[in-house]
Amino acid sequence: DSGVTQTPKHLITATGQRVTLRCSPRSGDLSVYWYQQSLDQGLQFLIQYYNGEERAKGNILERFSAQQFPDLHSELNLSSLELGDSALYFCASSVGLTPGTDTQYFGPGTRLTVL
């Protein structure tokens, strides 16, 4: 158990819909990262938040957005869903203080299926 929690574990929805994925980081971690894992693209970094503010963006679509709240939990919002958005979405957290030695710990993931 990494200490990172994600809900829900599974989500099935239809094209065009909007969903929200939730992540609670490890106690004491200030940084939250979101990743998408699909069979053809592997693990892809989407976005990072540090202490409530966006820190870095990766391969995140404009239909996707995220935020980190004052209690440090984070939500990833996916809208206008397409079949190709079906994937595992992981959240990871880290202390966020020391570049180069700041290890990320992953949550169990949310499996999104878009029908």
Add this chain to the structure above:
Amino acid sequence: GQQLNQSPQSMFIQEGEDVSMNCTSSSIFNTWLWYKQDPGEGPVLLIALYKAGELTSNGRLTAQFGITRKDSFLNISASIPSDVGIYFCAGQKTQGGSEKLVFGKGTKLTVNP
């Protein structure tokens, strides 16, 4: 997106055998990480390497951070059935004030009892 070259893609071995897998990149990384992922679960950190040339062990696992900072390998000795899973390498570097993690495509390990 950018990815690391991880090989082999898959391995089928007998219990008790040693295993070796590696990752290479055209980019320099500050940190190399090795994760294991079981089906339906998130990646679990196995070993983290922070200095070029560093050799680190974690039980039966040994990993090295290449001198050029562009590669790393992971060895598993005396494999057991619970070693089955997908192993990912990841390179980490500071870019624009944040830590970016780039993953290899994974090595799927099957261990026959």
